Amino acid sequence: MSVPIPGADCTLDELMVVTFSRAMSNDTRAFNGAVSYIPVCGYLLARKTHAPDLVWAASSIGIDADPPALGESTLSDSIWEGSTMLSNSPFDFWTYAQGAIYNTFAFRGAQIDRYGNVNNTVIGSFDEPKVRLPGGGGMADLSTMTPRIYIWSTTHNPRTFVDKLDFRSGMGWGNGGDHRALLGLPGGPQLAITSLCVMDFEPESKRMRFKSLHPGVTVEMVQEATGFEVLVPDGEIPTTDLPTADELRILRVEVDPTASRLREFA
Amino acid sequence: MSVPIPGADCTLDELMVVTFSRAMSNDTRAFNGAVSYIPVCGYLLARKTHAPDLVWAASSIGIDADPPALGESTLSDSIWEGSTMLSNSPFDFWTYAQGAIYNTFAFRGAQIDRYGNVNNTVIGSFDEPKVRLPGGGGMADLSTMTPRIYIWSTTHNPRTFVDKLDFRSGMGWGNGGDHRALLGLPGGPQLAITSLCVMDFEPESKRMRFKSLHPGVTVEMVQEATGFEVLVPDGEIPTTDLPTADELRILRVEVDPTASRLREFA
Amino acid sequence: MTKVRNLEDAVAMVPDGATIAIGGLSMNATPMAFVREVIRQEKRDLELLAIVNGMAIDWLVAAGCVRRVIAGLVSFEGLGLAPNFRRAVQAGTIEFEESSEHILISRLQAAARNLPFMPTKAGLGTDVLGINKGRLRVDSDPDTGEQYVAALPLPVDIAVVHVHEADEHGNARVNPKLIWMDSEVVNAATTTIVTTERIVPHRSFTAEPHRTTYPRFMVDAVVPAPWGAYPTSSFPEYTHDKSFYEEYVAAAGSGREEFELFFKNRVAGPATHAEFIDANGGAGKIIEIRRRTS
């Protein structure tokens, strides 16, 4: 389902991918898990534009993969094409992850709180769940090991952005403030890129804060769609920068010609 | 240097290899380190005679290797020929060793004590050594992880078999008695096969005890060549069984046609 | 003495109540022929470890074989949630030990290596620690005060993994080499069964010894199972069957009777794995999922 961006020649999925891509840098070393089209497209786009040395391990295995298209899984062997290394999971991957050599991890969740923690485990109580979700997978591991965390969500609404998680499957800034550092964990969430806006984290409290609003979105619209107060920075909140024609072409033609990224907007 | 065995059609190196071989069983899973010709020949001979399923990882890497001959190193890639698996040291080998899947380890040392502990580190004090030896290598590791330990020595004399080690590089029965079990370590030394005799370990004290004497060797000769008292079992001490013609042929022709094993009798 | 067994005999090695670990990851490389035969033999009360999986867990839960699931992630990825697993956990008819990938790997490593625990930073600050009391411990290093998670051993009775080639002695290899986390469950298991796309001569292993994944002494039974990972993938030979996943999810969404019919006709009913593939598209399906070797 493709959502047009008002006054721009692109759709929401494209805006989110490009925004993600621009947050990456030439020293980004990333991997990905299941159902991660926005970051996977973002890594590939960044590598093909401003960050040629960016490392991406497709499904955490296929280093420097360059698949001609993405399919119905970002965790499968179908996206390994063009890899320079098929790395071994127990030996290579977990060493690079634990050693923070892989420095970038992106996750989303059924619930996200103000500190960038996420829940992908249950709605309701763990022992008697109302809804049993897929589970955290490697989220509890990789969110503690990786210094640069990015959160994305294609469903910015009060069901997703909640005041209190039913379960903390993935670690963002924890309870906020110094919590992460006190546990000896590196870095923390950098940005949350959603269907409405981009948020960063206020340096002291580590609470979500407006960074930019997607075209046509207002602060009030976001606040209404969010189960907690999003901090408002000093000065005006800019509009999220639009993709360039070049970025759109590369994304549409080279990175994701079958528009697999729309699977995240089901 | 080949030492004839009186009254037998074989030499000391051959007697030691065959004795070692016969101590192996069909469920032996072994590996080897540096300068280990007697055990390497023993594993190969056992596999080619009574223990066809025996596992031997050549230089701890080449599983089921079947080299046409042995060279000047038992730790090198020259003995990997015929392997069914070249196993990876950090990942495969150390897992099989720590997990006691490899169940058999043989070592020797510049000094050996009554409990089957060995020294391959220094003569004299560690900080101001009279003689700096090569070091333990993996001995301190593998002697603690492996349940069936075999000790061999081609120099049964008071310099090697000492009352007190200058340094304990490899763990035998430790201080004797329950010491090994108290540390949570599996098994312990089973036999010591030397240039004069075969010794086992008295079950309670874990002290070395005569098991058999090589042809022409007496209890007195061994005691004189040993820096501690070797326990004497009840009944007569048998003579070490001689190799069969078949064993000798297989050892001489198939296992070690270049007589590399004599490198241990320099 | 050959270790080759037929599927029926190998599955018969699994006692009711066993802790059984199924290899593969998500829609990849899962020993599905074996899983199907477990269902046909009506095994009961299994404790099922599958680090990241979907269809294998959902089948076994649907068929009533499972008492307890240990996993990090259970889903069909973008193709849906595992419907029977989900319902069973929500209804409380099975136990679910949710863990995370690296905590499970670390627990398996501790078991495989005779260690009291393996340290990791995995899970610090998350609720995964609270639901795993008794299976891990939050400790701090006495010298530095650094916190870590001590992952306690997770021993496995039987590991089942799918490979491309094996010989009759049990030497086995995954092409092009081991990629997923299967070696961790094999190392932690008392007994290992491999299902294999094909049996190859022993000399195939001595010719390329660097490609061997599991040496014979780690393998207890070798089961010929061509297309044995179907409907999951076996890289680089064939991919997962997307339409099977979609139709399975659709059937589960159409009501209990519809799903039971689907499960009987398309999963549990066919007597052999070949008949099972026939029930899902036969030769045409085999051609469809074949991928160019890469």
Add this chain to the structure above:
Amino acid sequence: MTKVRNLEDAVAMVPDGATIAIGGLSMNATPMAFVREVIRQEKRDLELLAIVNGMAIDWLVAAGCVRRVIAGLVSFEGLGLAPNFRRAVQAGTIEFEESSEHILISRLQAAARNLPFMPTKAGLGTDVLGINKGRLRVDSDPDTGEQYVAALPLPVDIAVVHVHEADEHGNARVNPKLIWMDSEVVNAATTTIVTTERIVPHRSFTAEPHRTTYPRFMVDAVVPAPWGAYPTSSFPEYTHDKSFYEEYVAAAGSGREEFELFFKNRVAGPATHAEFIDANGGAGKIIEIRRRTS
């Protein structure tokens, strides 16, 4: 941006006083061309980690480059003891941290994985523990009382390993695959230099991605070094030079002057690695040590 450097420039990356780890095992796969250039550039006060090695350590000690050695085993195996190392330790002119293989591996793993320690049973009951206070700790598991050794992190400044093929981006591979413990030092090191038998096109890696040993992001410099492991082996291409070892030991046994002459003519003197091989037999030697690929 290419990572290819010549030998001189790569060795210039090593500051005096650095902790440098040399790969290989015993008479196998040691980056000897690099070691020789370290000698020629007269590096000083190095802390040298070589888990199991002989000739590399002995050369660097003989040339006065080394303040401190960390190793598990130092010898030429059946071909003799490392004479200069031995004399220097006995004379107290270098420090020696004797450890054991698995304690070193565990310490490297702790460093590579940001863990306060790695547990192992290695060394329990031996005197290796007593001489490594501050580098390991004997602890017991609070639940089971089980004893273990906590191996504390061993960070490395520069790792140098020898490979068969690398591309200009730093992707590197060992044929047929990694066998020794080199990956452990690479993972623990801040900077990694690979010396390589040959530079190959990048497409050589994408064509066979399962054979890659080190991905480009683990490698900082790639140094072309044909026969760069000589006089140690580079399986499966060439074997170690037995006669070099024997003549080296003989020279060391003949007195100080004889050895210094040998070391100058046969080791440190020649300006290039090719001239060094020429000084030890040249093309005839290359033909002699070549082995059939296996």
